[in-house]
Amino acid sequence: MLQIGDEVVHFSAVFLLVMVVTRSATGASLFTAFLYVFMVMFRFPPVPADQARRVLRPRAPSGGVPVVAHRGGSHDAPENTLAASKNRATGVELDLSFTADGVAILMHDETVDRTTNGSGAVGKLQFVQLKRLDAAARHRLKDKFSGETVPTLQEAVEECIRHQLIIFFDVRGQPDKAASVLHEMYERFPVLYNSSIVSSFEPKVIYKMRQTDPKVVTALTHRPWRLSHFGDGTPRTLSMRDQLWTGLLDILLDWAHHHILWKLCGVSAILVHKDFISLDYVHYWAERGVEVVGWTVNTAVEKNYYQNLLKIGYITDSLLEDCEPHY
Numbered sequence: 658m659l660q661i662g663d664e665v666v667h668f669s670a671v672f673l674l675v676m677v678v679t680r681s682a683t684g685a686s687l688f689t690a691f692l693y694v695f696m697v698m699f700r701f702p703p704v705p706a707d708q709a710r711r712v713l714r715p716r717a718p719s720g721g722v723p724v725v726a727h728r729g730g731s732h733d734a735p736e737n738t739l740a741a742s743k744n745r746a747t748g749v750e751l752d753l754s755f756t757a758d759g760v761a762i763l764m765h766d767e768t769v770d771r772t773t774n775g776s777g778a779v780g781k782l783q784f785v786q787l788k789r790l791d792a793a794a795r796h797r798l799k800d801k802f803s804g805e806t807v808p809t810l811q812e813a814v815e816e817c818i819r820h821q822l823i824i825f826f827d828v829r830g831q832p833d834k835a836a837s838v839l840h841e842m843y844e845r846f847p848v849l850y851n852s853s854i855v856s857s858f859e860p861k862v863i864y865k866m867r868q869t870d871p872k873v874v875t876a877l878t879h880r881p882w883r884l885s886h887f888g889d890g891t892p893r894t895l896s897m898r899d900q901l902w903t904g905l906l907d908i909l910l911d912w913a914h915h916h917i918l919w920k921l922c923g924v925s926a927i928l929v930h931k932d933f934i935s936l937d938y939v940h941y942w943a944e945r946g947v948e949v950v951g952w953t954v955n956t957a958v959e960k961n962y963y964q965n966l967l968k969i970g971y972i973t974d975s976l977l978e979d980c981e982p983h984y
């Protein structure tokens with residue numbers, strides 16, 4: 658849904674800003690015109706609304722809002738493993754990663770240290786080495802899940818399709834590789850067009866995905882102040898100068914997400930940190946045909962708020978009990 662009023666306001670704001678900075682009406686006009694043409698020429702239209710709806714508003718088992726298990730439901734079962742798929746979630750969020758020999762697997766961190774009994778960077782391990790590791794080794798329920806291995810992307814996809822779970826593919830980097838591997842999955846399992854979404858903090862990952870396969874449902878992930886602060890709210894750097902600089906970048910990025918990047922990429926949803934979502938915020942996006950999904954919603958009180966007041970889907974670490982958030 659294109660908001661004509663929106664566009665006039667944004668381009669006027671850009672024009673004024675450039676004019677104030679450069680003090681040149683010609684320069685500001687040219688820049689604004691360039692930006693407009695760029696947007697029209699290079700943006701991807703979103704997928705049809707009914708397709709996005711099938712992915713983002715499937716009928717939840719409980720009749721409530723969709724509930725997505727973060728990293729497969731990492732509190733209830735070992736992170737990003739297939740054990741996690743057997744709870745009552747509407748869907749699962751899975752993290753795409755690659756081994757040294759280029760096999761697409763599921764792993765959140767850059768190293769295997771936190772979740773398995775191995776050590777070292779995922780990208781430096783051969784697939785056969787990785788497959789020998791115990792993916793439940795560091796989990797609080799490791800005895801219950803012993804023998805769990807790191808799944809390949811394809812194993813995870815097949816398991817999710819079998820359980821009729823919606824998949825949120827979270828992609829952290831490597832846009833070209835990720836887009837080509839995921840595109841292959843969509844071709845092999847076309848049901849994914851109706852049952853999965855590709856999300857990333859990196860707009861270029863989403864842009865590349867839509868460029869490779871415009872039929873894929875996508876989402877941008879966003880957390881205000883992400884560049885200057887960690888997920889728990891502490892500053893990333895102690896230097897005042899760096900804090901100011903990253904804070905300024907955060908403001909620009911936030912503006913770009915809300916006014917340019919979502920439209921350029923043609924996303925169907927925005928996945929936002931739970932502390933920054935209000936009813937007004939949900940309405941803002943609804944008017945633009947974009948769904949908001951909150952993360953990571955881990956307490957009964959918060960779940961109740963999402964279910965009954967915001968009435969939007971959320972991503973959680975546990976479907977069973979309250980737990981600490983993992984960012």
Ligand SMILES: *[C@@H]1O[C@H](CO)[C@@H](O)[C@H](O)[C@H]1NC(C)=O
Pocket residue numbers: 774775776789790791
């Ligand atoms: C990790 O655990 C698996 C399964 O118990 C075992 O076969 C493997 O040797 C262990 N690897 C390391 C590096 O300890």
Ligand SMILES: *[C@@H]1O[C@H](CO)[C@@H](O)[C@H](O)[C@H]1NC(C)=O
Pocket residue numbers: 711847848850851
């Ligand atoms: C997606 O679902 C619609 C409606 O059920 C169906 O017509 C379409 O063929 C499905 N697409 C794929 C790729 O399965």
